[in-house]
Amino acid sequence: FPDAVARVLKSKGADAGKWLKDSLKMSLPEMRKAAAALGAGEVFFDWDSARSVEGYYRIKGSTEYCIQRAIAFAPYADSVWMETGKPILSQATQFATEVRAVVPHQMLAYNLSPSFNWDASGM
Structure with a gap:
């Protein structure tokens, strides 16, 4: 749905x-x-x-x-985490920094999947 609204907004010259x-x-x-308020009207989307x-x-x-999901679920969870396809430190740092900016005492985790090829990633 967000992409469908974005297409309508772009077609109307909006950012x-x-x-x-x-x-x-x-x-x-x-x-x-919000889409209606921005002038997108009733955007058709087949759910x-x-x-x-x-x-x-x-x-x-x-x-x-x-x-955003971590922030939304923080009030209901002891910890929130992110799983990625590759162990990218900058991605984990961004996740932690931005979640902590909103919910500073939330416990965070990062998926340390054994399926990662840690040697190939240089970690």
Whole structure:
């Protein structure tokens, strides 16, 4: 849905960058309301076609997505964590810094998956 709104905003000559960043912090009803307020109107989006074969909604994972999810779930979790495909220290640092800026006492973790090829990553 955020990408569909961004396309509409761009077609109207508006900058979609702020929308894409802000939408990470919104629920779906909040996104619909904000999109309308920005002049995108009722954006068509087929919620069922976005599901995977297993029935799950697809997400576009990113460090920013993980940060916003961690902040949103912090009140309900002892610890929050991020899992990545590669052990990238700068990514883990960004996650920790930005989550701690909002919830300073939240316990954080990083997936130290045995599937990582630590030697190849230079760690």
